[in-house]
Amino acid sequence: MNAMDNSFSHALETMTARIVPGARGIANLRRLSAGATLETWSFDAVDGERVLHPMILRRSPGGLRSTESLSLEAEAELIRVLDGSGVPVPTVVHTLMPADNLGDGFLMTRIEGETIARKVLRDQEFAGVRPRLAAQFGTIRGTMTNVDTARLPPLPFKPAEIIVARLASRYEALGVARPVFDLAFRWLEQNAPLPLDKYSLVHGDYRNGNIIFGAEGVRAVLDWEVAHIGDPAEDLAWISTPPWRFGELDHPVGGVGSREQLFEAYQAASGERIDPARVHYWEILGSLRWGVSCASMLEWFTSGRDPSVERAMIARRVSENELDLMRILTGTN
16 A cells, blocks of 8 residues: 555544544445546444444545536535435435545445446346336436425526537537437427426436445435436436446336336326426437537547547447437437
8 A cells, every 4th residue: 555545544544433433443445436536435434343334435535526516515415415305315424524634525324235237137136126126216206306405505407408508519519520419409409398387306317327226126326416406307318318228228217117117106206297208308318418428538538638448438339329319319219
């Protein structure tokens, strides 16, 4: 372990001993992810060999955050508000302070379970619950709709027109014409939905990969960093777009179920009817957003900003996305 690792481990141990009653150290520290600005760590608060509290730390060492993301302090506050609301989330234990010497971030209780979608879609362990997952997704989304937005920390307002305008700017900046994308933008302009009377909390990245599953189903929804106030149909559509089906194209909702199951459960939990045409609009917008994101990865790779194989592979998925868009636009997806 180098000096920087020792400094981080010592600061984490010192903070943990202060905030977890009885804790005298940490164990089983391991990094789960390490993006350009955000790290996720798993560890246990311990008293000798006795585990007192399994933990997850989300932090940005330098305090940097994407302009599209909430601050980590705001994300932690949002999760605190949702805890006990019926929306399954981890419990936030502590929001980092300057005295912690760990940057920006927060500690959560670690929830055991599976986040790898392909395992949930294929492993025998989840065979019994798979037929019920689409309904669980709908129920959770419906519960979100009923969360009192006045209780939430300040969140950006992102109706469809704002998201489309920002996406169009990103697409134009790529400097490469893609006829399928042009067609999708034209369709979105011609079929823009009417404004809602009431907007609600939107997760913004509600999909497999950001959900912890157990044998009984959904245990927690993670990664609230792009949460905002908007149209609940956005979340219902995003979890139904092709990338999050992982090859199970005949099961549009996360590769596990039908839109009918999703909508019925949503309506039962929220008390509000969902318009399938509105969700269809958001499916096209969501799929186009994914396509523009994939296309932008080419510049990351060729410029050397991130020459990883992962970036190149994502960039190659543009053609796959164009096919998805054509299928959605023609009603065959």
